[in-house]
Amino acid sequence: xxxxxxxxxxxxxxxxxxxxxxxxxxxxxxxxxxxxxxxxxxxxxxxxxxxxxxxxxxxxxxxxxxxxxxxxxxxxxxxxxxxxxxxxxxxxxxxxxxxxxxxxxxxxxxxxxxxxxxxxxxxxxxxxxxxxxxxxxxxxxxxxxxxxxxxxxxxxxxxxxxxxxxxxxxxxxxxxxxxxxxxxxxxxxxxxxxxxxxxxxxxxxxxxxxxxxxxxxxxxxxxxxxxxxxxxxxxxxxxxxxxxxxxxxxxxxxxxxxxxxxxxxxxxxxxx
Numbered sequence: 001x002x003x004x005x006x007x008x009x010x011x012x013x014x015x016x017x018x019x020x021x022x023x024x025x026x027x028x029x030x031x032x033x034x035x036x037x038x039x040x041x042x043x044x045x046x047x048x049x050x051x052x053x054x055x056x057x058x059x060x061x062x063x064x065x066x067x068x069x070x071x072x073x074x075x076x077x078x079x080x081x082x083x084x085x086x087x088x089x090x091x092x093x094x095x096x097x098x099x100x101x102x103x104x105x106x107x108x109x110x111x112x113x114x115x116x117x118x119x120x121x122x123x124x125x126x127x128x129x130x131x132x133x134x135x136x137x138x139x140x141x142x143x144x145x146x147x148x149x150x151x152x153x154x155x156x157x158x159x160x161x162x163x164x165x166x167x168x169x170x171x172x173x174x175x176x177x178x179x180x181x182x183x184x185x186x187x188x189x190x191x192x193x194x195x196x197x198x199x200x201x202x203x204x205x206x207x208x209x210x211x212x213x214x215x216x217x218x219x220x221x222x223x224x225x226x227x228x229x230x231x232x233x234x235x236x237x238x239x240x241x242x243x244x245x246x247x248x249x250x251x252x253x254x255x256x257x258x259x260x261x262x263x264x265x266x267x268x269x270x271x272x
Contacts, residue, residue, distance in 0.1 A: 057259045059151040059229045064134040067149045067231075067258040071138065072266075073250040074243045078138040078145060112163070113171040116187065120204065125164065126223055126230055130154035145235040147247055149255055153228045161225060164200040165189075176206075183208025193245060195252040196224035196231075201244075220244045224252050231255055 057063070071078055119125045123146075131151025138145045171187040183206050190201035201222040209215065219236040222244055233247045254264040 057261055058153075059132050059149070059259065061132040061134060063258045064132045064149040064151070066264065067251075067255045068134055068136045069147050069247055069251045069254065070136075073254075074138065074145065074247050076140060076243065078140045078243065081137045081139055083135070083137070109170045110174075112167065113174050113185070113187075116167055116171055116204070117176065117185070120219060120221065120234070125221055126150075126152065126157045126160040126232060127155055131229075143235065145233065145243060145247070147251060148232045149229070149251075150232070151229050157223070157225050157228065157230045158198060161198050161200050161223060164202060164223065167202060176208075181209045181212075190220060190222070190244075192222055192224070193249040193252075195249055196226045199224040199248070201248075222248050224248055226252065226255050226259065229255060229259065 059067075071080055116125075129150035129152055131153045133148060133150035135146060135148040138147075167187050168189040171185070173184065173186050176183050176185060186205045186207075188203050190203050192199045192201040199222070201220070204217075204219045204221065206217040206219075207215075217236060219234060221232070221234040223230055223232045231248070231251045233244055233251065235244050235247075257264045
């Protein structure tokens, strides 16, 4: 089996090929502290207040694999897929030329929005991991969820989190064109549990046509930094559950346990 450890997410190719209408419900918490961003450690502020976790264990490939979530860590009826299958998920709706006329500061903002779509398609919203990385994919009907643990010791994941934090403003709504087909893209911030040293969540909705068929792709992407390591989770086509939030909460704890030299709990219910 050939591994491409830098791949982060590939979602919904089979559903899109069939012209399936995809939708993702919100995965935010309206009022609880778990679901809110925490002042002082969000990406927009953390550049000057960078926090380093007490664990100092280096994230190796084996440790990254141990830190991956399992079916028991996410709600509903998710089924783990083969690694090779997960590595080949991707979304054709993310391909296209960004319409520069949508932006006041056209070139700079258009470049950021193009980078966003490219990073989701190429599966590297935090940049290609510079160290060990492992991924795991799950499916539930036409829904797909892919989770990665990775090390960024020779790069800075915080820079990418800072960039993600500005995208809801820079790329609020724009148009992409591919082969004469136009699609409208909307980007909003999503709330995440207050875990890790910094975190960002985005919901990217793409509405338009692919192959002449109307389709809507809603992709929730989340990243959490723990020192120079990070978890990334992306899910598309979900049907109103909290799987992304659950994966972020329990997955961050698993990574912290591994970095502390502990064995993650086999019972997710033990993690509060």
